[in-house]
Amino acid sequence: MVTGDAWEEAVALARAHPTLAVGLHLVLAAGRAVLPPAEIPLLLDRKGHLHSSPTLAGLLLQFHSKARRQARREIRAQLERFRGTGLGLSQVDGHLHLHVHPVVIEALADLARELDIPAVRLPHEEPGLAAELDGGRAGSKPLWSAVFAALRRRAVPRLEAAGVAVADCVYGLHFTGRLDEAYFLSLVPRISSDWTEIYCHPAFPNVSDSESGLGEAGLRELAALVSPRVRAAIDASGLTLTDSREAAAARRVFSATSPKPGTTPPGRARM
Numbered sequence: 001m002v003t004g005d006a007w008e009e010a011v012a013l014a015r016a017h018p019t020l021a022v023g024l025h026l027v028l029a030a031g032r033a034v035l036p037p038a039e040i041p042l043l044l045d046r047k048g049h050l051h052s053s054p055t056l057a058g059l060l061l062q063f064h065s066k067a068r069r070q071a072r073r074e075i076r077a078q079l080e081r082f083r084g085t086g087l088g089l090s091q092v093d094g095h096l097h098l099h100v101h102p103v104v105i106e107a108l109a110d111l112a113r114e115l116d117i118p119a120v121r122l123p124h125e126e127p128g129l130a131a132e133l134d135g136g137r138a139g140s141k142p143l144w145s146a147v148f149a150a151l152r153r154r155a156v157p158r159l160e161a162a163g164v165a166v167a168d169c170v171y172g173l174h175f176t177g178r179l180d181e182a183y184f185l186s187l188v189p190r191i192s193s194d195w196t197e198i199y200c201h202p203a204f205p206n207v208s209d210s211e212s213g214l215g216e217a218g219l220r221e222l223a224a225l226v227s228p229r230v231r232a233a234i235d236a237s238g239l240t241l242t243d244s245r246e247a248a249a250a251r252r253v254f255s256a257t258s259p260k261p262g263t264t265p266p267g268r269a270r271m
Helices: 007-016 054-063 065-082 093-102 101-113 127-133 140-162 181-191 218-227 227-236 245-254
Strands: 023-025 088-092 169-171 196-198
Touching: 007 127, 023 093, 054 065, 054 093, 054 101, 054 218, 065 101, 088 093, 088 101, 088 245, 093 101, 101 140, 127 140, 127 181, 140 227, 181 218, 181 227
Parallel strands: 023 088, 169 196
Antiparallel strands: none
């Protein structure tokens, strides 16, 4: 988040660890904007913050032409602030998943080549597998899976036409705050896609953090991600750890060489 309280510290940490892949977490709701209020008044509440409701933000983008134009300017401003850090952009995703809105996808596709966007996260997780990993508790998983699947079907052709790559599957969406070692050990052997992304929030608890509210769950996810047992399961499954920019480059090479059906591109999985 280039408008987050600690974004400058995050940039400094990323520069100190140049092998770390860093992406832009685009914020169009429940946060702060880059542009001044006078330039994007329709996107802001009375306090000058982006609307707290992603539903309201999404409706404005869908039905208000001036709001769409203002959102496009804010999207560009956040991408340009990221570029100004000098860090390489690994991918773009979005706060509260508002980046999958068709208007935002169109803006990202239009800016992709100019601002070097290699990949965009599009949530996609099979509801059957999600329910199985969750002990058969389906809950609202089928509904949200259907919504994200519809948005994905519309977004993929537009993004790929702009040279932006998209992972085949993004796991963890239905388990926010509940990913632990047992989840990963159950999931990893079931991964079959060429490019898989794991959606998670590893963190240290911070009582002043009002954004995630994950608390101790962030520690559990962190422990799972550095677990020797999880790493052994990844190695045993023949998966390769990589980042979105590398996976996107491998996919472009794979497509350009027109391999035989059924073969697997390099950089098989991202976690």
